[in-house]
Amino acid sequence: MSRVSEIAVSRPGLKKGPETSGLAGLWQRQRTPITRTAAALVFLGVWEWSVRAGMVDPLFLSSPTQVAARLFQVFADGTIWPHLWASGVTAFWGFFLSCAVGVPIGVLMGRSVLLRDTLEPFIMAQASIPTVALLPLFIIWLGIGVSARIALVFVGAVFGIVVSTEAGVSNIDRRLIETARSFTATEWEILWKIVMPAALPYIIAGMRLAIARVLIMVVVAELYASTAGVGYLIFQAGASYDTSMIFVGVVILAAAGVGMNTLLRAIEWRIAPWAGSRE
Amino acid sequence: MIEVREVSHGFPRDGHGGDMFHVLDDVSFTIKDGSIVSLLGPSGCGKTTLLRIIDGLIRPLAGEIRIDGTVVRKPATDRAMVFQEFNLLPWRTALRNIEFAAELHGVPRGERRGRAENALRRVGLDRFANYFPHQLSGGMKQRVGLARALSTNPKSLLMDEPFGALDPQIREIMQIELLKLLEAEGKTIVLVTHSIDEAIFLSDSVVIFSANPGRVISTLDIELPRPRWSNDEEIKASEAFVRYRKILWHLMKEQLRTSNEEGRA
Secondary structure (H helix, E strand, O other), X not given: OHHHHHHHHHOOOOOOOOOOOHHHHHHHHOXXXXXXXXXXXXXXXXXXXXXXXXXXXXXXXXXXXXXXXXXXHHHHOOOOXXXXXXXXXXXXXXXXXXXXXXXXXXXXXXXXXXXXXXXXXXXXXXXXXXXXXXXXXXXXXXXXXXXXXXXXXXXXXXXXXXXXXXXXXXXXXXXXXXXXXXXXXXHHHXXXXXXXXXXXXXXXXXXXXXXXXXXXXXXXXXXXXXXXXXXXXHHHHHHOOOHHHHHHHHHHHHHHHHHHHHHHHHXXXXXXXXXXXXX | OEEEEEXXXXXXXXXXXXXXXXXXXXXXXXXXXXXXXXXXXXXXXXXXXXXXXXXXXXXXXXXXXXXXXXXXXXXXXXXXXXXXXXXXXOOOOHHHHHHHHXXXXXXXXXXXXXXXXXXXHHOOOHHHOOOOHHHOOHHHHHHHHHHHHHHOOOOEEEEEOOOOOOOHHHHHHHHHHHHHHHOOOOOEEEEEEOOHHHHHHXXXXXXXXXXXXXXXXXXXXXXXXXXXXXXXXXXXXXXXXXXXXXXXXXXXXXXXXXXXXXXXX
């Protein structure tokens, strides 16, 4: 990096880098954040303007300022917390269980051809069922409540984690396993010192994909089997034509999705820095 | 002493047994303690398979390996392998890659670090202890691979084309460094190579293999003076070296010719 800029600087008539300052320098260093912010501002501006100019009925579209005011209000008066808590509990346990079950199954399938060939059609069948169709069944088994919601989230998210874990485990460089064997590794040591670290980037990628499914399933489950939660809030707001409140829910869900993804990405960078350099 | 006794091995051609593809056919020879022996032959002669059989990674279909009189059944701590593709764990630093061997050998935690640091110093990479493999050059990676094997203080070192993935000049430098590091150690070294010059320069004796299936066709003792690393240029230009190369090339050429014709048939 530094070498490249040295060469650039040493070439006559081509002065760049440290010299530029002020707005031009800011643009050079922060181009993407600037364009992103600009895009968001344009979008929100057009939205706000079209409502204020009377082009769209605020009942259909609300407006960014109304949504922001509402968002501030629900946090200020505390009415949002029970909903966040309810959705958070469902999301957390659903996600946790799908990892706790999905990762071991994926590892076993990746390590044993027999097991993979046996289970693969069932896993595929499970993946092709629209998960929502199972909710009535969970309600019958578990009652209308948090257990049924967690079950739905679990079933929706576990597939992706199994598949990506299995891919990570079966793609392991066999030479590394042979190397460990040559240094007298036991099967258990191969699992913990070779298989798991090698599969970790895949497992985290699977978790990131699963996050999106978790959010979908939380909202769907709350539609039918809840009296609280962000999804519940959205549907209640819809029933009473409270457009601003719908957007408040959507913004919270989007923020949760982006936040979780960023967190997992940060974890991935911390514990698997070698994986990034391969791309 | 490593004894290779009437070893034959093969792989099923279609994955179901029955029709076998023979890679080794009735191979026997003996390696004295403290000597450096090269297994030389065209690719496909089973020399790499034989090295894995000696290590205990593969069980031969027939015959056996004895090390100091004991039959080899699985890998053990008295020998260590160095691999052509280095086989370092990408998620571990150079130092932690070396510690990996000691971990698997059950060396206590406190002792591992010191051993690994020592091994890294011996291969001249102490400054790179915290580098990850993808940050190291090929030659450096193989030094780490060598340090990993040496850190366990094995009685014998099994090297599978250890410099085959390096460019020619680095390869020669690594050969010199290997001798410098080990010439006084008295370790037994079994080296798989397809480079005639490498085999002559490093070895006390060379075992020459035919291909398809691998058989021992000849053994040549290399009587060049040691140490060889301090005056490698003279040794490589010496009359004896040239004579050995002529003998080996003659034998190899015949093998390459026959295996080539078989390939065409």
